[in-house]
Amino acid sequence: MSPMPSMASECFPSRTADMGLLLRLSARYAFSNQNRHRSTSVRIALGLALCLFAIVAVLSFMQALQRDQFEDIRTFESFDLQVQPEVNDLEKALEIADRIEALDSVTSAFVYADIPVITQASDGSTVAGRLRAIQAEGRFAEQLNSYRGNIFTEGKLASSYSNSRSIRVGEEVKMTLLRKGRQATVIPAQRTLEIGSLYYTTSYDFDHTTFLCDLPTLLQLNPDAPLKVGLYTDQKVETVKQELVDIGFSQVSTWREINASLYGAMELEQKMMTLMLFLMVIVVLVHIRSSSRRLLLAKQREIAMLRSMGLTKGGVQLLFVLQALLVAGIGVVLGSLLAITAVSLYPNLSNIVYQSMGVHLTLSIRSSELLILSISILLFSMLAAYQGTHRVLKVDIMEMFAHDEVS
Amino acid sequence: MMKSAEVLRLEQVFKSFPATLRGGPPIQILEGIDLNLERSKSIAITGNSGSGKSTLLQISAGLMQCDSGKIWFEEQDISRLDDDALSQLRSRSMGFIFQSSLLLDDFTALENVQIPAMIAGKSEKQAKQQALEMLSTVGMQDRLHHTSDQLSGGERQRVAIARALVNSPTVIFADEPTGSLDERNASVVEDLLFSLVEQQQVALMLITHNNSFAQRCDIVYHLHDRKVEVSS
Numbered sequence: 001m002s003p004m005p006s007m008a009s010e011c012f013p014s015r016t017a018d019m020g021l022l023l024r025l026s027a028r029y030a031f032s033n034q035n036r037h038r039s040t041s042v043r044i045a046l047g048l049a050l051c052l053f054a055i056v057a058v059l060s061f062m063q064a065l066q067r068d069q070f071e072d073i074r075t076f077e078s079f080d081l082q083v084q085p086e087v088n089d090l091e092k093a094l095e096i097a098d099r100i101e102a103l104d105s106v107t108s109a110f111v112y113a114d115i116p117v118i119t120q121a122s123d124g125s126t127v128a129g130r131l132r133a134i135q136a137e138g139r140f141a142e143q144l145n146s147y148r149g150n151i152f153t154e155g156k157l158a159s160s161y162s163n164s165r166s167i168r169v170g171e172e173v174k175m176t177l178l179r180k181g182r183q184a185t186v187i188p189a190q191r192t193l194e195i196g197s198l199y200y201t202t203s204y205d206f207d208h209t210t211f212l213c214d215l216p217t218l219l220q221l222n223p224d225a226p227l228k229v230g231l232y233t234d235q236k237v238e239t240v241k242q243e244l245v246d247i248g249f250s251q252v253s254t255w256r257e258i259n260a261s262l263y264g265a266m267e268l269e270q271k272m273m274t275l276m277l278f279l280m281v282i283v284v285l286v287h288i289r290s291s292s293r294r295l296l297l298a299k300q301r302e303i304a305m306l307r308s309m310g311l312t313k314g315g316v317q318l319l320f321v322l323q324a325l326l327v328a329g330i331g332v333v334l335g336s337l338l339a340i341t342a343v344s345l346y347p348n349l350s351n352i353v354y355q356s357m358g359v360h361l362t363l364s365i366r367s368s369e370l371l372i373l374s375i376s377i378l379l380f381s382m383l384a385a386y387q388g389t390h391r392v393l394k395v396d397i398m399e400m401f402a403h404d405e406v407s
Numbered sequence: 408m409m410k411s412a413e414v415l416r417l418e419q420v421f422k423s424f425p426a427t428l429r430g431g432p433p434i435q436i437l438e439g440i441d442l443n444l445e446r447s448k449s450i451a452i453t454g455n456s457g458s459g460k461s462t463l464l465q466i467s468a469g470l471m472q473c474d475s476g477k478i479w480f481e482e483q484d485i486s487r488l489d490d491d492a493l494s495q496l497r498s499r500s501m502g503f504i505f506q507s508s509l510l511l512d513d514f515t516a517l518e519n520v521q522i523p524a525m526i527a528g529k530s531e532k533q534a535k536q537q538a539l540e541m542l543s544t545v546g547m548q549d550r551l552h553h554t555s556d557q558l559s560g561g562e563r564q565r566v567a568i569a570r571a572l573v574n575s576p577t578v579i580f581a582d583e584p585t586g587s588l589d590e591r592n593a594s595v596v597e598d599l600l601f602s603l604v605e606q607q608q609v610a611l612m613l614i615t616h617n618n619s620f621a622q623r624c625d626i627v628y629h630l631h632d633r634k635v636e637v638s639s
Contacts, residue, residue: 309522
């Protein structure tokens with residue numbers, strides 16, 4: 001008998017199984033009550049939802065903490081940028097600050113100086129930190145909260161509320177002036193100064209180590225104190241730095257450069273945390289993979305029936321990919337909703353966090369991260385279903401009928 | 408050449424299975440099988456357990472590959488068809504009835520009959536209409552919305568018959584369709600199957616142990632010692 005040309009393609013129009021039918025089958029299979037797969041699907045969806053929620057919530061909280069810390073650093077510690085004038089003269093430094101403040105990209109510029117000090121209270125307790133002198137206006141001063149007294153009173157120091165147990169208003173403290181980079185060189189000697197006020201900020205580290213005064217007071221204590229111009233900007237710090245360099249300031253540093261090690265450590269911390277969270281996702285995805293395989297193996301008989309009814313291999317694969325997408329999709333939607341709800345309800349709980357951590361955080365969800373996570377979960381679920389079905393479909397239809405034997 | 412009346416023809420079909428999962432000398436199941444089935448005719452394959460009857464049916468329907476030989480179905484060598492073409496052929500020209508009345512557990516009787524029609528490309532409405540008609544023909548019009556576990560063995564087999572016939576196939580492959588039924592139900596299913604096959608002019612390939620059931624077919628083949636011989 002001579003081989004005849006395949007007429008199948010001529011007899012039957014090319015078609016794929018109706019998507020509506022596949023969706024209907026996949027929805028029924030995903031939450032099959034008859035095959036007791038509903039609980040497995042519900043477990044997978046809930047597991048994904050909780051995993052996504054946990055990752056998004058932790059990332060959001062961590063980013064808020066970092067933002068808060070960076071905000072404190074930029075506001076109190078190092079400002080957005082610092083300019084080191086060529087000459088160490090207050091009048092000239094004030095002129096430079098005015099020139100810089102006149103730039104459109106700069107919100108405010110001010111003269112300040114930090115010198116390292118060791119302060120000894122009357123009870124003998126000491127604080128190793130710094131004395132900061134600064135112009136008494138602008139964003140820095142606005143962020144300071146006065147607890148008692150006027151913060152910038154000539155000839156007096158402002159101590160922080162966090163040190164108020166050992167250093168009280170009206171008390172005199174012995175201050176040893178140090179020089180940066182040298183071995184505790186006393187310049188000129190210990191001085192006694194009165195604490196005129198108490199302040200506090202949102203940065204505990206800053207408060208704990210910083211005494212404040214006005215510029216004339218500091219220059220009386222140490223006329224050689226290196227003056228700097230600090231500035232705030234709403235624009236990108238690198239752009240403003242370039243602008244300052246272009247107009248002739250050679251020693252300009254951004255807050256990132258000044259706090260490079262801290263910034264690097266926090267970046268690394270965030271990366272490690274993200275990595276750990278992704279490992280958590282992988283554990284969940286592996287669980288999905290094995291659940292998906294178990295589910296497919298249990299469905300072998302039904303797959304065989306569908307194949308004997310004429311459903312193509314591609315149709316079967318699409319059916320179970322759709323099923324996996326449906327379950328994972330429900331998990332992703334549920335997880336996203338949980339995360340969004342938790343973040344939007346967070347302001348009601350922020351007092352509890354403030355009491356335990358001392359910070360007021362503003363939580364937000366980065367839509368790009370949520371999107372990447374959601375897409376990863378959906379893709380992996382699809383892949384697991386595709387692979388599992390591919391494996392099952394390698395077997396002959398009749399072998400899939402578990403009960404069937406050569407009779 | 409395949410005669411115009413023939414719908415299925417097997418030529419020199421050989422099939423063996425490995426002795427163990429690890430291999431070993433294969434066990435020959437079918438040896439040089441020649442067999443043909445004409446349109447609107449019925450054939451029965453009988454034989455002892457393990458003789459290879461079901462294997463022969465599965466190979467004839469393209470559910471299993473043979474080692475060598477040719478299987479002509481509606482003038483096409485189905486061993487040369489790719490999976491999509493074979494699936495389409497199964498969908499439009501073949502109907503299956505298995506021993507344990509395999510129904511899709513998650514679906515009702517109506518849906519079980521409707522789904523193959525939809526796979527064959529019919530709209531949901533058309534498929535539902537055809538399924539309703541077929542279920543009514545097999546006397547299941549009152550059990551449309553019952554799932555597999557809510558039906559008796561005989562009822563499940565009647566749904567399986569409706570499902571096999573819903574796309575007006577050319578051939579019905581029935582593997583021990585009454586094997587798991589009691590005598591009364593078996594008789595009902597037998598009568599129903601033959602009356603529908605005759606009424607719809609469908610060819611039937613029947614695998615059975617039951618001689619009286621087999622005798623109702625036009626030709627009875629007996630599978631013995633890996634070969635078939637016409638027994639009546």
